[in-house]
């Protein structure tokens with residue numbers, strides 16, 4: 001690993017999801033298949049570990065829909081990496097699923113845009129054909145499960161036209177996350193551009209959301225990711241096993257990692273270590 005290598009990767013394992021957020025920037029409608037074989041997933045995980053990646057975050061779609069997620073978490077831990085997932089939380093309400101995943105989990109990333117069910121139904125962050133959002137109790141219950149098992153919680157919130165006036169202060173204060181990442185909704189061509197007229201917000205609307213919550217939550221580490229900081233600051237792998245970046249407002253993909261090499265595929269995408277560090281991407285070191 002050279003000193004320009006980014007130490008954390010987001011591996012988007014699958015593209016299916018049981019929710020339908022209109023702003024979802026990981027729909028992967030633009031790729032023709034997703035690897036579903038565990039062996040392929042493990043081969044890529046091994047390549048990441050060999051390349052010096054120290055934290056692996058499994059995302060999707062919804063990663064908990066993948067039956068062999070617990071195995072991937074276990075293998076990643078055995079290879080010495082810090083493990084995390086980003087989930088909408090719905091599947092973890094099932095105790096058996098929670099137990100199988102939490103055993104090998106170092107950090108739980110929970111996506112919570114709002115605890116107002118009406119707002120979540122409007123944005124599509126809901127189950128059963130957008131009819132049923134998770135309840136406030138469910139979100140609190142998930143955070144409590146993690147707390148009882150000593151798993152730090154990271155919250156992810158996308159701020160869009162649906163929720164920019166919402167107040168999440170009480171919820172966040174109670175959950176006391178190790179990190180709260182707040183994203184300005186980001187239109188990506190080929191992923192979520194269909195609804196952009198409906199969900200887009202201005203920089204000023206985003207700033208107001210951030211300022212309001214920073215003032216109410218002085219002790220919570222808030223990472224505000226406006227559109228510019230979200231672009232080119234993540235090392236990401238797609239469900240078909242390629243690196244990709246979003247610097248051109250759409251996904252640009254590398255060659256398949258398993259058919260070329262990790263370094264060659266990496267050289268084909270644009271990602272900035274400076275921006276990665278700017279958004280405090282190495283926060284996991286402080287949790288060790």
Ligand code: SF4
Pocket residue numbers: 017018019020021023024025026027060061062088111125
């Ligand atoms: S829950 Fe996550 S992966 Fe699923 S549609 Fe929403 S943003 Fe996309």
